[in-house]
Amino acid sequence: MDMKSTFESMVEDHGHWMLLRKAVLNKPCSCVGREGTILETCGLCNGSGHAYVDHLVRARRTKMIDSVQMTTDIGLVATPRWHFYLPANTQPTHKDWIIEIELSPTDQQPIYPIKAETYYNVTDVESMRELSGVLAFWDVQTEKSNWNV
Numbered sequence: 001m002d003m004k005s006t007f008e009s010m011v012e013d014h015g016h017w018m019l020l021r022k023a024v025l026n027k028p029c030s031c032v033g034r035e036g037t038i039l040e041t042c043g044l045c046n047g048s049g050h051a052y053v054d055h056l057v058r059a060r061r062t063k064m065i066d067s068v069q070m071t072t073d074i075g076l077v078a079t080p081r082w083h084f085y086l087p088a089n090t091q092p093t094h095k096d097w098i099i100e101i102e103l104s105p106t107d108q109q110p111i112y113p114i115k116a117e118t119y120y121n122v123t124d125v126e127s128m129r130e131l132s133g134v135l136a137f138w139d140v141q142t143e144k145s146n147w148n149v
């Protein structure tokens with residue numbers, strides 16, 4: 001099997017449903033004023049000024065502790081990074097968010113209306129390709145964050 005097929009069957013078996021909240025390029029949020037002012041506490045855009053569209057995607061999450069460590073008042077702290085492996089057709093960017101949602105405990109399907117549980121801010125995106133150059137999947141690095149809701 002090629003890398004793309006291997007990824008797709010892995011996500012089918014070991015992934016789960018989540019939202020990819022994609023920023024819509026060149027479309028400002030409704031909170032943005034004529035002079036470009038943004039409502040910092042806006043629950044629609046989280047103070048970014050972008051309009052967003054949510055996509056239900058099946059993906060895989062992996063926790064990684066970055067080798068980057070910081071010395072703080074309480075000692076040496078490693079910042080956990082959460083990597084998500086997203087299908088090739090999602091084209092994530094660093095303006096996007098990933099949101100884990102409530103799933104049914106019996107069949108792991110999304111519960112409607114969809115309820116957000118954990119927000120992840122995308123910090124880095126890498127395309128994972130076959131040797132031939134064909135895009136297999138995306139490796140998206142995130143950190144847990146908050147959304148003003």
Ligand SMILES: [Zn+2]
Nearest residue numbers: 029031042045
């Ligand atoms: Zn807004």
